[in-house]
Every structure is written in structure tokens, then in C-alpha cells.
Amino acid sequence: MEKVAIIGAGLGGLAVAIALRKYGYDVQVYEKAQDFRPVGGGLGLLPNGLNFLDAIEPGIVETIKNSGCEVRKNVLKNTQGETIRTNPRSRFEDKYGQQLITVWWWHLQQILASRLPSDSIHLNHRCIGFEQDENSVSIYFDNGEKVSADFLIGADGINSAIREALIGDGKPRYLGSMSWRTVIKCHQELLNPGELGFVKGNQEFMYLLNLGDDYIYWGYRKLSSDYVVSQDAAEVKSRVLDQLADWGESLRSLVEATPAERIFESPICDRLPLKSWSQGRVTLLGDAAHPMSPALGQGANSTFEDAYELALCCSQASSIEEALARYEQRRIPRTKLMQTRSALAKMGDNTTDTEAANQQMQEQSQMSREEFEDWVFNYKPEVEFYDN
Numbered sequence: 001m002e003k004v005a006i007i008g009a010g011l012g013g014l015a016v017a018i019a020l021r022k023y024g025y026d027v028q029v030y031e032k033a034q035d036f037r038p039v040g041g042g043l044g045l046l047p048n049g050l051n052f053l054d055a056i057e058p059g060i061v062e063t064i065k066n067s068g069c070e071v072r073k074n075v076l077k078n079t080q081g082e083t084i085r086t087n088p089r090s091r092f093e094d095k096y097g098q099q100l101i102t103v104w105w106w107h108l109q110q111i112l113a114s115r116l117p118s119d120s121i122h123l124n125h126r127c128i129g130f131e132q133d134e135n136s137v138s139i140y141f142d143n144g145e146k147v148s149a150d151f152l153i154g155a156d157g158i159n160s161a162i163r164e165a166l167i168g169d170g171k172p173r174y175l176g177s178m179s180w181r182t183v184i185k186c187h188q189e190l191l192n193p194g195e196l197g198f199v200k201g202n203q204e205f206m207y208l209l210n211l212g213d214d215y216i217y218w219g220y221r222k223l224s225s226d227y228v229v230s231q232d233a234a235e236v237k238s239r240v241l242d243q244l245a246d247w248g249e250s251l252r253s254l255v256e257a258t259p260a261e262r263i264f265e266s267p268i269c270d271r272l273p274l275k276s277w278s279q280g281r282v283t284l285l286g287d288a289a290h291p292m293s294p295a296l297g298q299g300a301n302s303t304f305e306d307a308y309e310l311a312l313c314c315s316q317a318s319s320i321e322e323a324l325a326r327y328e329q330r331r332i333p334r335t336k337l338m339q340t341r342s343a344l345a346k347m348g349d350n351t352t353d354t355e356a357a358n359q360q361m362q363e364q365s366q367m368s369r370e371e372f373e374d375w376v377f378n379y380k381p382e383v384e385f386y387d388n
Contacts (some may be wrong), residue, residue: 001320002026005139005149007127007162009033011105012157012286012303014112016124017120019056027075028149029116030141032126032156036113040105041181041264042209042217044196044312046073047098048213049301049379052308055381061165063111069210072194079201080248081190089196094097096097096377102196102209103362104183104217130282137281142149151320152282153310160288166279172269174295176226180240181219182262188216190250206251218254220244233260268293270343278324285310290335295345296377298338306331308381334379341372360371 001268004020010088015026036166045053045064054061078151093099113121126142137152154162158172160255190208191197209217228237237260246253255263271291277284286303297365310327317323367375 001150001314001323003149004028004151004153005030005137005147006153006155007139008154008160008288008380009109009113009121009123010154010157010286011108011112011300012288014109014116014156014305015053015056015304015307016153016285016310018112018115019307021116021120021213021370023311023315025314027116027120028147029121030125030127030139031121031123034124034175036106036109036123037381038104038106038183039264040109040183042183042207042211042220043105043108043300044104044209044297045101045103045108046297046301047092048098048379049304050101051380052100052304054057056304056311057115060111060115061098064103064108067107067111067212068101069196069212071100071102071196071210073196074135075191075193075197076193077190077197077199079198079199079246079251081250082248084352085299086195092377100196102211102217104215105209106183107211127156129165130162132280132282133279135287150281151314152212153285154282154290155285156289158271158287158291160283163284163288166277166282166284167274169271169274172291174227174269175222175268175270176225177221177268178224178265179219179221179268180265181217181237182258182264183211183215183217184254184258184262185213185215186254186257187214188250188254190254191216199247200267201247208254216254218258220255221268229267230265233263236260236263236265239265270339273332273339275332277328281320283324285325289331290339292335292339293345296338296342296376298342302335302338305334305379318322331388338376 003026006017006029009029009252013029020027033085038124050061071089074087075083089100093100128140128142129139130139138147139147154160199206203223205221206220211217230239272294277289285306292299311328313323313326
């Protein structure tokens, strides 16, 4: 295996490209977007994700810190914007050796992309299918181009075209909440530097993240038994403001200051865990493989684990089949538990009382919340990445 094609220039696709290039692979990344635009929300990088990012690209965590914000306090507020309680976050650094870092998704994407040669990232390439045989994979794009590779990685998100071709499991599962989110640059007095804010209302809540350099992320979620997507940007903004009609001016002003076209509206979804992510010379990574509810903040962090593990398995195995078998053996049990716990946390928000939820809760009851956090955050690369 020499030439690798990656579909998706999100965080996972870029991270695994960096990791594979360190082992000498010819890696090409194909992205459907026409350019890298300032999109995405605020992201919380947790100890396990930071451990694996640093293993993939030593020193990158310090760069991320300079572009984001190290969280020192959690601040709980009421819907009027008044502080109810403040808790220090020093236990993260004391217990796990890494502090929570908040960063704009787009800034992190740019940091990762800067570690790759510009001619290895191909924009305006929407994958529409692939064919494979025992020797290679042919990948087809809607612009008429076709490329060949020895190995194909689908890192193209929850609505992955590669997953649909491999697995064919249809649309994601709606988890009963709608989400509205954005990043804006503004002067605000709700949060001090180093603070993460949480506002809990009635079956609704809002996250507030400092992202550095006066950028702030606000994300509003509301429980809803079904979802209806707004017709245009103006309706999206109006919808959020209507739902915040009784909230305090300091919180509403963040929404009012946001250009309507910058507010991203979406249902919160996941997919059920798979028994396998691979067929032949093709595999999945990140949200394409194991999309999960954002309730536990492990979407991106677990993806960086994937990127490290897949590259390491490829470097150590004598065949693609052996590499992918090791990759799945190392990743599927861990991400299955993350998916299940994340879904249960979301179901808990919805006060869902279904037989399936109860059964899952019983299966996971042997691990307390603290034990689960230790199991997640203490996970580290087992070997020095580029020793071999």
C-alpha cells in the first residue's frame, strides 16, 4: 500500500492524512467544499483527544492553545444571564494531565491543513462512488474526475457517501433535539477569559464558549419530538429569538448580533454502532464510522484516536486486511461504548423511557460516570508513534 485517498477534509480526514504521511504514504485528501470558509462551531478538546493530537503532530497542542482558550472555570447561569454557580476545572489538568481547550472548528481545521502540502488537498471534489478490486480502488467525483488509490478512507461525516456505499444503513437517527449554533466575534460581558458557560432553561439549554481573540460560540438546543427545518436564514434567526423571548437581554443580544446567514440549524442525530467499518480496501473514520450525540463531547476527540490508531495499524501490518482487522479490533469496542453512553445522556435529557433505553442503561450500569470519565480521559497512545 503506497497511495491513500481520503474523502473529507474535516478534522478527522486531515489528522489521519498527517499521521499517514509521517509513515511515508502518498496521501491525497478530497473535499466537496469549494473552499475553506470560516464555518463550524466551538469545539472542546478533552484530554484523550489532546493526547492523540500531540502524538500525531508533536507541538500542535501548543499551537491550538494559542488559537483557542484554556478553560479554567465552568459557569452555570440562569436564563436571565445571572451566574448561579462557578466551578473550577483544575481537576482536568491535575487528574489527566491536560486542560480542556476550546477552539473554533475552522481555526483547528486551518491548523491541521497547514501541516499538509497544499497540493495534497483537493477542493470541489464531491465523491459520488467508488469501485474496488483486489489490487486498487477507483474513486469517482461529480466533476467528472476519477482517481485510483491503494486504500480509501471515508472521513466524510455523519452523512458519509462512503458509508452509504459500504453499509447502506440510510439516514441518521434523530435524537429528539434541534440545534442552532454559530461563532461570532464580539465584545461581551457574560463570560470572562477562561470560562465556559452553560444556561439551562425548560427543556432547552445554551452553551457559551470563549474561543480566544474575542470569538465566542453560542449553541442553543431545544427538545423536540420531531424536527422541522427553517425555509431560509431569516426564519432560522427569527425562530431562535422567538424561543428566547423570555430570556435576558445579555443572552438574546448574542443572537441579535449574529448575522442570520451565520446561524447553523440542524437536528441532533447519531447512528447505531456497527460491527465492521471496512470492506476490502475501504474503511471509515470519525463521524462516518461512529457518529454520536454531542452530549459527552467525544465526537472530535474520539476521531483523533481513530486517526492515530489507523495510521499505526497500517504501518505495522503486512497487508491491508491485517491493518483493518487490527484497526477495528482496537476502535470498535471503545467507540461503541462512547456512542451508547452519549445516546443515553441525550435520552436522559429527553426523559425518554423506552425499553431499548432501559436495556442499554442496564448494560452500562457497571461503570459509574466517574469511572467512565477516567476510562475515556486516561486513554493514551501506547507506543511512540514514529519509532519503527
